[in-house]
Each structure stands twice: as structure tokens, then as C-alpha cells.
Amino acid sequence: MKTLQIIARLLDYPDDALWAHRDELLALVAETSELDQVSANRLAEFIRQFCAAELLDRQAEYCSLFDRGRATSLLLFEHVHGESRDRGQAMVDLLDQYRAAGLVLDCKELPDYLPLYLEYLATLTEVEAKAGLVDIAPILALLAARIKQRDSHFALLLELLLTLSGVEITAEDVTEKLRNESRDDTPQALDAVWEEEQIKFLGEQGCISDEEKAHSQRFAGAVAPQYINLDVNSDAVNVGESRP
Incomplete structure (x- = not known):
């Protein structure tokens, strides 16, 4: 799924290469049949507006949103396992999936880094890729809800991933559950x-x-984000209490 590669690139740290190849990204969006026309237009507009700003400004915005606190971290297992021992085993299992797909990772990013996971899904069949998105749909909805609360246009990218997954979970399903959650980026x-x-x-x-x-x-616990239960079969995302 080419769209997964596009969104993965946009969710990664902005650099000169993204600015230099934005027209190529726009061309790929125009050619995709994986999104409906409205969603494709929204993605294209995101790229135009994002790359219309100064690179340094976008880099600062990116760090402020994704690198301050844990609530909007792009490390998937942060939102499920936190610092528990289960996270280590989940990392090992995910690495095994990457190796089975013929992917060799360097030491730049952890295996649960969302853009990296999307790159992996893009190498699979469409059915397998959608199943992979379904697996993380609750996390995507949680991230979209938190990013919307911060008034960031990055929420669109998470919502498009939910659209591609085909699940009915939305950011709105989670927003009310986060009403009393304290922000951890202040x-x-x-x-x-x-x-x-x-x-x-x-x-x-x-x-x-x-x-x-x-x-x-x-x-203690004042800034710990809420964690979730990865049960996409439930009526809504199960957001649990903050861990100690």
C-alpha cells in the first residue's frame, strides 16, 4: 500500500529530502486508489501546507508534539505496555516479524516506531497490511484524539490510517475518555x-x-498518560487508568 509509505514519511522527522520530493509525494497521492477522493484531497492539502512552511519551524513543531512527554509518542508499545517487562518481549516479537519479511533494521529507531511499522506493512499484501492496521487501531485512535486536543494538523494522518484499516474506531470514541487526563507536555x-x-x-x-x-x-502519576487495552472488538477503545 503506497499510501502507508506516504503517511510513514510524513510522520517521520521532517528533513530536506521531504521538501525536495514533495511534488513526487503529491503525484503518488493523485495516483492512489487506496483512499476515496475526499481523503486523497485532504492528504494532498496536508502535504502542500506542511511543506509551505520553513523546515526549521516544522522540525520544532514536530519535536514539541511527539518528543515531549509520552502521551503522543510514536512508539506504539508506549501506549500499551509503558515501562513494563511485557514491552521487551513485544519488541522481540515485532523484530521477528520484520526479519521474516526480509527487513533489516539499523539502530536508529526502535521497532515499534510508528513510521517504521507502516513501512513494514507497506511491504505486505493489502489484506495483511489492513490486518496490521487493525492491530494498532486503538493506538491510532488514542493518538489522533490526543493530537486533536493539541490542535495539530498531524491528527489527519492518524485518522487516514484508521480509514485505511476499515475499523469503526474514531478519535471521537476516545476523546470523552481522555477528558480528565492531564497533559504531560506542559x-x-x-x-x-x-x-x-x-x-x-x-x-x-x-x-x-x-x-x-x-x-x-x-x-507520582501526575503526568503518566492513560494506557489502553488493544481490543478492537469492543464497542470503543478501552482506555485504562494511569499506571504508577
Whole structure:
């Protein structure tokens, strides 16, 4: 599916090559039969508007959206396993799938990086690729909802992936469940994470005070994003409580 390659490129970190080859991307969008005309037009307009800005501005926007906090991370397993041990095994299993498909990865990205996963799906048959999108549809809906809350045009790309998957899950199905979720990309939230990590380190050294313990408890879980249950057969995405 060529459209998966296009969206993978747009979800990756913006660089000079994207600006240089934007006309080629637009030509591929015009040729695709994988999207209906309305969706294809929206994707083409995204490319035009995105590449109309200065590259440095788009790079800063990208980092602010995807690299600050965990809630909008493009690492798929972050939204399912967090830092649990299950994440490691899931990584190994996904790497096995890549190797079986003949893909050899360098050390630049983790295997659950969404653009990389989309590149993998693009090498499969259309039926297999859609099944792969169905597997991550709840994550896509969660990301789309959070990105919409941040008023970013990147939400369109996640919504188009949901369209390609053929599932009925939408960002709107998740939005209400996230109503009370605190954003983890604010300066206060990022400071809280840094301070808590410092306290954990001191605790490991055996020199944490009662005041520091109280501070740690006050911030514990304050910026942890909600996690989800990958059950696409349910009526809506199952968004669970924040993990400690």
C-alpha cells in the first residue's frame, strides 16, 4: 500500500529530502486508489501546507508534539505496555516479524516506531497490511484524539490510517475518555518528571529525606498518560487508568 509509505514519511522527522520530493509525494497521492477522493484531497492539502512552511519551524513543531512527554509518542508499545517487562518481549516479537519479511533494521529507531511499522506493512499484501492496521487501531485512535486536543494538523494522518484499516474506531470514541487526563507536555509536567527522577535516584543511593518522599508522592502519576487495552472488538477503545 503506497499510501502507508506516504503517511510513514510524513510522520517521520521532517528533513530536506521531504521538501525536495514533495511534488513526487503529491503525484503518488493523485495516483492512489487506496483512499476515496475526499481523503486523497485532504492528504494532498496536508502535504502542500506542511511543506509551505520553513523546515526549521516544522522540525520544532514536530519535536514539541511527539518528543515531549509520552502521551503522543510514536512508539506504539508506549501506549500499551509503558515501562513494563511485557514491552521487551513485544519488541522481540515485532523484530521477528520484520526479519521474516526480509527487513533489516539499523539502530536508529526502535521497532515499534510508528513510521517504521507502516513501512513494514507497506511491504505486505493489502489484506495483511489492513490486518496490521487493525492491530494498532486503538493506538491510532488514542493518538489522533490526543493530537486533536493539541490542535495539530498531524491528527489527519492518524485518522487516514484508521480509514485505511476499515475499523469503526474514531478519535471521537476516545476523546470523552481522555477528558480528565492531564497533559504531560506542559513545563510543569515536564519539571515534575525531572524532579521525580532525581528523587528516585537519591532513593536508590539511600539518602532520601521525608520531605523528598512527600514530594515524590505528590507528583507520582501526575503526568503518566492513560494506557489502553488493544481490543478492537469492543464497542470503543478501552482506555485504562494511569499506571504508577
